[in-house]
Amino acid sequence: MTGWRAAFAAFERLLGLESTEREQAIEKLRAQDPGLWVQVHTLLRADEQAERAAFLDQHQGNSERQQIQIGSTLGAYRIERRLGEGGMGEVWLARRADGLFETPVALKLLHLHLGQSSARERFLREGRILGELAHRHVARLLDAGILPGGQLYLAIEYVEGDRIDRWCDARQLDLPARITLFLQVCAAVSHAHAHLVVHRDIKPSNILVTPDGEAKLLDFGIAKLVEHETGSGAETELTRLGGRAMTPEYAAPEQMSGAAITVVTDVYSLGVLLYWLLSGRRPYGDAGQTYSQIERQILDAEVPPMSHWRISERSRILPEASAIARTRGSLPRKLREALKGDLDTIVGKALQKAPGRRYASVDALADDLRRHLDNQPVLARPxxxxxxxxxxxxxxxxxxxxxxxxxxTLLGGLAGTFWQAHRARGGGARRRPGRVGASASGRSSGGNAKSTQDETVLRLDLSERRSDAAQGPRPPYRRRRPGRRRQSRRHRARRRSEIAGRSAQRSRRDQGQFRSSHGSTGHVPPRAAAAGKNAGSRRPGSRQHACQPRRHRPVPE
Structure with a gap:
């Protein structure tokens, strides 16, 4: 929706503001979007000219327009004070002057210059819609008619309270309390849908909360009767006017694009309202954006989850995040954790851009919120x-x-029992070889050569360990040559003992060979004795056999 349609939407919003706020909004619009400001300014001038012309036509000579003052009487109602003014008319606090009932009413009056326009049809339709709705959370229609001067009026139930977002912040309601209050609004909208009425303008200013905590849904001025408008393919002038009178920050994508309006349009607006109540932020950024920026974000941009908003910068909590969490009775990090999960999923489903992917009805949205409060699985989550x-x-x-x-406790007991049993079995296995060795040594009391050799090897191993300890720490590990196997100390000691035994056997054998060749009484030189001792240990097939005489290398001259 661009061009004049955007200008009509801005024009309707400006007409609903007070004169001072209207001037400020016009200046702000002029600075942000000069092209849109020109179109809106043209509509405002045309509206002033139409109002002046209607005033002259209806009030020539003796004016029939009644000057409304506090304490004056309009028909059967006595005026007490002014409540507000909008583009279509004024709202006054009044009471019945004839005494039929003492309940204060909000007397809504249509401007006289709009008596022949489509606004008159819209005003009358609001009266018909409110007459059909009877719900505790919907402001009731008490009376309707025409004043003696020809001015239309609606007497609506007066709600003394504050808008829903301000009411929650003033009392620092936590998230469950805010959701509980929001469910009252869902009940009111569901009741309207049951009567084939789509509100189309759900926002905080149209929901008031009484001091007792009762929410009231107001302003069905741009509501749509589904029964009457669904059958006709053409869009009526009143429907177009209602579409332009929407609030862009709370409008659904189909309202922006001019598509068909259904009950899921209100589901989207409720999702925006719930997003604002829980997180303190709007789905598409802060207020003050131009209409074209809001339209582009609603149609194209993805809605960020409520828990994804930044709460800190350089390890410091932002003041805005602290203020939002304080009004919800929490801390920034705890609030973000509370928004994760179900609430992000529920709000995200309500804010889907495609109407078919949203909740099919307001009741489905309310049911998921109740499931979340009861810690039950929500339907919007796998x-x-x-x-x-x-x-x-x-x-x-x-x-x-x-x-x-x-x-x-049971698992710990079982684990302790298994560990004790495993430890007991391991201790018995370690003690069993000792007993077997003792019995074997008892059986072989006489001893044998193998046990003696083992004792010798053990003594050598112990002596080697003592020498290593006396020499101090070992040098750094040297990498051995490839293919050479590393041997243990016990193996090396056993190898040395075997070599010593073989050398002794050769020495004795060589000595006996030498004596047999030189006689039993001959003198044996020490060198020959040593040679015979070494030769006695040689085996057949070695380098020199024991029976061969030792050959001496000739000495060079």
Whole structure:
């Protein structure tokens, strides 16, 4: 929706403001979007000219327009004070002057210069819609008619309260309390949908909350009767006017693009309202943006989850985040954690751009919110087993905690029992070889050569360890050559003992060979004796056999 359609939307919003606020909004619009400001300014001048012409036509000579003053009487109502003024008329606080009932009413009057325009049809339709609705959370229509001067009026139930967002912030309501209050609004909108009425302008200023905590839905001025307008393919002038009179910050994408309006349009507006109540932020940024920026974001931009808003900068909490969390009775980080999960999913489903992907009705949205409050699985989330278990644990905290404690105790006892049994079996296995060795040594009391050799090897190993300890720390590890196998100390000691035994055997054998060749009484030189001792240990097939005489290398001259 661009061009003059955007200008009509801005024009309708400006007509609903007070004169001072209207001037400020016009100047702001002039600075942000000069092209749109020119179109809106043209509409405002045309409206002033039409109002002046209607005033002259209807009030020639003796003016029939009644000057409304406090204490004056309009028909059967006595005026008490002014409540507000909009583009279509004025709203006054009044009471019945004839005494039929004492309940104060909000007397809504249509401007005289709009008596022949489409605004008159819109005003009358609002009266018909309110006459059909009877709900505790909808402001009731008490009376309607025409004043003696020809001015239309609606006497609506007066709601003494504050708008819903300010009411919640003033009392620092937490998230569950805000959701509970929001469910009252859902009930009112669902009642309107049951009567084939689409509100199309759900926003905080149209929802007032009484001091007792009762929410009241107001202003069905641009509401749409689905029954009467669905059958006709052409869009009536009143429908177009209602589309232009929407509030862009709370409008659905189909309202912006001019598509068909259904009950899911109100679901989207409720999603925007819930986003604002819970997070303190709007889905598409702060206020003050131009109409074209808002339209582009609603049609194209993705809605960021409520928990994704930045709350800190350089490890410092932002003042805005602290203020928002304080009005919700929480801290920034705790508030962000509370918004994660179900609430992000529920609001995200309500704010889907495609109408078919949203909740099919307001009742479905309300049911998911009640499920969240009761810690039950919500329908907007994939129904996984872990998700159901987590929700069950939150619903039955004490039972789950007691069961977990008993389970942990039993598992700990079983683990301790198995560990003790394993330790006992390991101790018996370590003691068993000692007993077997003792019995074997008892059986072989006489001893043998193998046991003696083992004792010798053990003594050599112990002596080697003592020498290593006396020499101090070992040098750094040297990498051995490839293909050479590393041997243990015990193996090396056993190898040395075997070599020593073989050398002794050769020495004795060589000595006996030498004596047999030189006689039993001959003198044996020491060198020959040593040679015979070494030769006695040689085996057949070695380098020199024991029976061969030792050959001496000739000495060079």
């Amino acid at each position: 129904d996984t087993f872990s998700y159901r278990v987590r929700k069950f644990g939150r619903r039955h905290r004490l039972t789950v905690a007691a069961t977990a404690l008993v389970t942990i």
